Amino acid sequence: MKSYRKELMFNVPARRGFVNITPQVQSALKESGIIEGIVLVNAMHITASVFINDDESGLHQDYEKWLERLAPHEPVSQYLHNRTGEDNGDAHLKRQVMGREVVVAITNGRLDFGTWEQIFYGEFDGRRKKRVLVKIIGE
Amino acid sequence: MKSYRKELMFNVPARRGFVNITPQVQSALKESGIIEGIVLVNAMHITASVFINDDESGLHQDYEKWLERLAPHEPVSQYLHNRTGEDNGDAHLKRQVMGREVVVAITNGRLDFGTWEQIFYGEFDGRRKKRVLVKIIGE
Amino acid sequence: MKSYRKELMFNVPARRGFVNITPQVQSALKESGIIEGIVLVNAMHITASVFINDDESGLHQDYEKWLERLAPHEPVSQYLHNRTGEDNGDAHLKRQVMGREVVVAITNGRLDFGTWEQIFYGEFDGRRKKRVLVKIIGE
Numbered sequence: 001m002k003s004y005r006k007e008l009m010f011n012v013p014a015r016r017g018f019v020n021i022t023p024q025v026q027s028a029l030k031e032s033g034i035i036e037g038i039v040l041v042n043a044m045h046i047t048a049s050v051f052i053n054d055d056e057s058g059l060h061q062d063y064e065k066w067l068e069r070l071a072p073h074e075p076v077s078q079y080l081h082n083r084t085g086e087d088n089g090d091a092h093l094k095r096q097v098m099g100r101e102v103v104v105a106i107t108n109g110r111l112d113f114g115t116w117e118q119i120f121y122g123e124f125d126g127r128r129k130k131r132v133l134v135k136i137i138g139e
Numbered sequence: 140m141k142s143y144r145k146e147l148m149f150n151v152p153a154r155r156g157f158v159n160i161t162p163q164v165q166s167a168l169k170e171s172g173i174i175e176g177i178v179l180v181n182a183m184h185i186t187a188s189v190f191i192n193d194d195e196s197g198l199h200q201d202y203e204k205w206l207e208r209l210a211p212h213e214p215v216s217q218y219l220h221n222r223t224g225e226d227n228g229d230a231h232l233k234r235q236v237m238g239r240e241v242v243v244a245i246t247n248g249r250l251d252f253g254t255w256e257q258i259f260y261g262e263f264d265g266r267r268k269k270r271v272l273v274k275i276i277g278e
Numbered sequence: 279m280k281s282y283r284k285e286l287m288f289n290v291p292a293r294r295g296f297v298n299i300t301p302q303v304q305s306a307l308k309e310s311g312i313i314e315g316i317v318l319v320n321a322m323h324i325t326a327s328v329f330i331n332d333d334e335s336g337l338h339q340d341y342e343k344w345l346e347r348l349a350p351h352e353p354v355s356q357y358l359h360n361r362t363g364e365d366n367g368d369a370h371l372k373r374q375v376m377g378r379e380v381v382v383a384i385t386n387g388r389l390d391f392g393t394w395e396q397i398f399y400g401e402f403d404g405r406r407k408k409r410v411l412v413k414i415i416g417e
Contacts, residue, residue: 001140001279001314001315001416001417003314003315003416003417005383005385005390036140036142036276037140037142037276038177038179038274038276038316040316040381040383042381042382042383043392044391044392044393044395045392045394046330046331046332046392046394046395051235051239052185052239053185053231053234053235054185054220054231056220056223058218058219058220058221058222058223058228059218059219059220059228059231061219062218062219062220062228062231062232063231063232063235066210066232070209070348071344079336079337079340080336080337080339080340081332081334081336081337081340082336083336084334084336089336089337089340092331092332092337092340092341093340093341093344095331096329096331096341096375096376096377097235097236097375098235099235099238099239099377100329100330100377100380101380101381102239102240103179103181103240103242103381104181105144105179105181105272105274107144107274112144112272112274113183114182114183114184114185114270114272115183116184116185117183117185131392133383133390133392135316135383135385135390137276137314137315137316137415137416138140138142138276139140139142140279175279175281175415176279176281176415177316177318177413177415190374190378191324191378192324192370192373192374193324193359193370195359195362196358197357197358197359197360197361197362197367198357198358198359198367198370200358201357201358201359201367201370201371202370202371202374205349205371209348236374236375237374238374238377238378241378241379242318242320242379242381243320244283244318244320244411244413246283246413251283251411251413252322253321253322253323253324253409253411254322255323255324256322256324276415277279277281277415278279278281
């Protein structure tokens with residue numbers, strides 16, 4: 001069994017945003033030399049997500065609006081977590097809806113994807129450097 | 140390390156529905172000959188889910204009603220994504236709640252499940268052919 | 279490829295609660311002798327979650343309140359599932375928001391975590407013995 005590890009860095013300039021990270025994951029896969037196996041891609045922060053969906057800007061705005069409805073940022077006093085001095089209580093909730101990680105099959109050296117699948121980094125408490133872990137195991 | 144790949148096909152006759160796919164995953168596992176490892180089961184479409192829960196029809200109706208409350212299909216104009224000509228904006232949201240994939244342990248050649256665990260395909264934009272990927276790695 | 283399997287047992291004294299299970303997963307990893315690979319940690323019950331987030335009690339109260347808003351326990355008659363004689367319909371919904379499982383990378387014999395990542399067992403229908411599966415594969 002071979003394994004490969006790579007960290008990706010992000011610094012989203014707004015509080016929230018979605019970044020298509022499929023090309024970076026494909027690069028890591030190429031570097032790994034792994035042909036058959038799986039790749040785990042996970043946020044290393046607990047106010048961010050990695051998820052798979054469509055690269056369509058209207059949809060991303062729908063996600064933004066919907067997540068704000070499910071777990072509004074304001075008023076920040078509604079979250080006990082914010083009594084620690086943070087203002088990111090909502091971000092910890094939004095991240096649970098969108099998920100921490102994806103696991104993707106590797107077949108013939110490629111991400112084994114359906115037509116529209118793309119991997120996204122979902123930021124819910126940005127404006128600082130944050131990391132995503134890519135871990136690949138296989139042969 | 141051995142690996143095995145299989146696609147399952149579904150054509151749910153309604154817009155939404157849940158299908159117990161545990162028997163198909165068990166068949167794939169048998170075909171693979173893998174005794175120890177993991178199996179990844181994921182929707183290859185971004186308006187569908189694979190998840191694990193109970194095979195109880197009342198619960199599935201509860202899920203249907205709850206997901207419609209969290210992300211209603213109508214009015215379709217509420218989703219910017221539908222400006223692309225689609226009417227499945229809600230399906231992309233529902234799928235995030237229910238998840239894209241499950242990873243299940245394989246022990247002694249069997250799905251290493253608790254008593255009530257069953258794998259479901261969750262369709263949120265049906266009436267067409269869609270695929271689920273089963274990828275097994277192990278020995 | 280090596281593999282290791284361990285069951286963890288929980289008996290949360292209330293209906294709902296969160297338990298930090300990171301030390302138990304770390305113990306299982308040590309026992310496995312696996313240095314590079316992945317660990318799957320999943321609830322074996324369908325009214326419980328395993329998820330990764332922050333070990334902060336205010337946040338856990340925020341999760342409790344938020345999940346009760348998204349899928350209230352009362353009135354129990356609102357869930358068709360409860361016609362089976364259960365009163366845990368809400369627990370099956372809450373578990374979908376928080377997730378069934380996590381997959382964590384193993385690097386140099388350790389859980390490959392960001393600074394604040396901790397693994398939790400999320401109980402939504404407690405007051406009885408329930409199990410979590412730890413399955414480790416790698417080398």
